[in-house]
Amino acid sequence: MLSAKSLFQEILDHDESFRLFCSIAASGESQGGWENARIAALVPPAERDLAPKIVRHGADEDKHGRIFNALLKKRGLQPVPVPPETDYTMLLERGGIGLPHARLTADQPLTVQDIVTYLAHSRVTEQRASEQMELLRKHFADHPDLGRAVRMISQDEDNHLAYCHEELLRFARAGHGRAIQRTLRASALAEIRVYRDVSLAVMAEMGRVLGWSRPKAAVLAAGIHAVYAWERLVGWRRMVTLEMPERRDALGGPATTAPEFA
Numbered sequence: 001m002l003s004a005k006s007l008f009q010e011i012l013d014h015d016e017s018f019r020l021f022c023s024i025a026a027s028g029e030s031q032g033g034w035e036n037a038r039i040a041a042l043v044p045p046a047e048r049d050l051a052p053k054i055v056r057h058g059a060d061e062d063k064h065g066r067i068f069n070a071l072l073k074k075r076g077l078q079p080v081p082v083p084p085e086t087d088y089t090m091l092l093e094r095g096g097i098g099l100p101h102a103r104l105t106a107d108q109p110l111t112v113q114d115i116v117t118y119l120a121h122s123r124v125t126e127q128r129a130s131e132q133m134e135l136l137r138k139h140f141a142d143h144p145d146l147g148r149a150v151r152m153i154s155q156d157e158d159n160h161l162a163y164c165h166e167e168l169l170r171f172a173r174a175g176h177g178r179a180i181q182r183t184l185r186a187s188a189l190a191e192i193r194v195y196r197d198v199s200l201a202v203m204a205e206m207g208r209v210l211g212w213s214r215p216k217a218a219v220l221a222a223g224i225h226a227v228y229a230w231e232r233l234v235g236w237r238r239m240v241t242l243e244m245p246e247r248r249d250a251l252g253g254p255a256t257t258a259p260e261f262a
Helices: 004-012 015-041 045-074 088-095 102-106 113-138 147-210 214-233 237-238
Strands: none
Touching: 004 015, 004 113, 004 147, 004 214, 015 045, 015 088, 015 102, 015 147, 045 113, 045 147, 088 147, 113 237, 147 214, 147 237, 214 237
């Protein structure tokens, strides 16, 4: 019987599928680190107090990329090129969600509206990251090789999500509520579509590597389409609500260092 745990276990147990999984994850995290670093450097003067938190966010993402690469190294594996159709961050940008890279590479300060856009985009994508890591933590928190990495990354993603909630609520009180809700809705609807497409692409690559039968691949694809249908109907709403988190000032301190994997 297929389950999330058995599927992940199959991917983790095979060197080539594990290499692809970690390579995709490391690439996305490193890209997020670069984006946050550029945003922090371009924060408008009125929001300079936010810059250290954005720096911390980027440092966490860089750390996650190093962790996935360290997991590869521990098994004597090298990263592989990420297939374009599995590149979540690139496809989101191509869909017009978040701040375009052309904006981030220009040496012009961002506007307050740009920061609102960044936070709304992050609130949506961090919801996804938090849920994915919670699933991995549920099944692999005590795994001898992955457990420590999963627990650390999961805690960081929860912190990132809390930070987005708190800062967006601050901007809403300052009069940006309508813009926030409009951007959140557009980002959520685009993200669930990109997530479906990336999931199908990743599963196709994993199926090729692991030699999955056509019936098994069809069942997994049907599951991905079913999740998308639910998210398109009602599930997207969980990505646009805002509430004050229990973790206040979640990114108010320095980033923690990546663990060593001997």
